[in-house]
Amino acid sequence: MNxxxxxxxxxxxxxxxxxxxGASHVERIAAIIERRGVRSVLDFGCGKGALVERLRARFPEVVVDGYDPAIRGRERIPLERYQMGYEMVIANDVLEHLDAEGYGEDLLEMGRLEPRWLFFNISCRPAVNVLPNGVNCHTLVRRPEWWREVLLACFPGFIEHGSEWNERSKGWMLAMTRPLELEGRRVAIVGNAPQAMGNREDVDGFDCVVRFNNFVVGDGYEAVGTRTDVLAIPACNRAVITPRLKRFTEGVSYVLDLATAGCVQAKANHGKIRQLLPHATIV
Structure with a gap:
């Protein structure tokens, strides 16, 4: 920012x-910290630090820092942490305030911190407030499609973990993560057919467990394990399936929206799984 x-x-x-x-999306951010075991967080563009303080109070064992060039005392990222990096970088109601000409440098600065997780909440409409010089506070108003293209380009190697558009506020939330590093590790892809019960191998002992649709665990299904790292659900069924699965999916780290049946859709599904598990063999 100039x-x-x-x-x-x-x-x-x-x-x-x-x-x-303000401190919005606290629960969404907290869920990532809890489920993914995040140990260090930077609130990039933290304002007066409300979100930083709430996260520190909730996760006293996690390093939570705030950076904002417009706030005295927060103008610099702590040098030691800058060199070590952060596992998660948050930009909550920040990107729309960047310089329309130099926003790329700010995004690259986030990337230099080598995070595993990125969380963005972006307003896509003009602000109510104006700067002292009369310019609207939202100096970079763009549609989600534009932001998605820019962010995926600025953070190569990251994939979209989830996004949500709020029509009322014209706000767009995007979470991004690096693909699972599973080269040389064991992945269990567990189906829901009754034949799966014949496999007595310790599913929970695998490094990553992938399940599909309305799966069942426990209650006589111990043979198929209890842990779920990746849940693959057809996009059209998510609203129906997810509520029923809530008690089984508290620890889910990734949810894949899969296409429905068909040759073209099957290829799309393979592509999504391959993106998340780049070293897995997909058959």
Whole structure:
């Protein structure tokens, strides 16, 4: 972000104690931290630090830092942590405030921290507030399609973990992650047919367990294990299946939206699984 724009935001923060004091999507972020065992988090563009404080209180064992060039005392990422990197970088209501000409450098700076997880919440409409110079606070208003293309290009090697559009607020949430590193590891892809009960191998002992649709675990199905790392659900069935599976999916790390039956869709499904499990053999 260029120095002139940073100064405008600094003035706004100083004049408006309430500006930049929000902390949205806490539960979504907390779920990733809990389920993926994240040990270090950077809130990139943290404002007055409300989200940082809430995450620190909830996860005292996790390193949670805040960075914002417009906030005195938070203008720099701690040097030691900058060198070590962060497992998760958050940009919560931040990207729409970037310089329309130099936003790429800010995104590259996030990438230099070598995170495993990225969480973005982006407003896609003009802001209510204006900067002291009269310019709208949202200096980079774009549609989700534009942001998706830019973010996937700026963070090569990452895949989309999940996204959501809020029509009312015109806000778009995107979570990205690196593919599972499973080269040389054991992956169990567990089907739901009765024949699966004949396999007595310890499914939970595999490094990664993939399940499909409305699977069953426990209650006499101990042979197919209890752990689920990847859940593959046809997109058209997600609303029906997910509520019934809630008690089985608390630890799910990835959910794949698969296409329905058909040759073309099958190829698409293989592509999605291959993207998430790049070293797996897909048959």
């Amino acid at each position: 120095a002139e724009l940073v100064e405008q935001y600094r003035l706004l923060h100083e004049r408006r104690p309430d500006y930049g004091s």
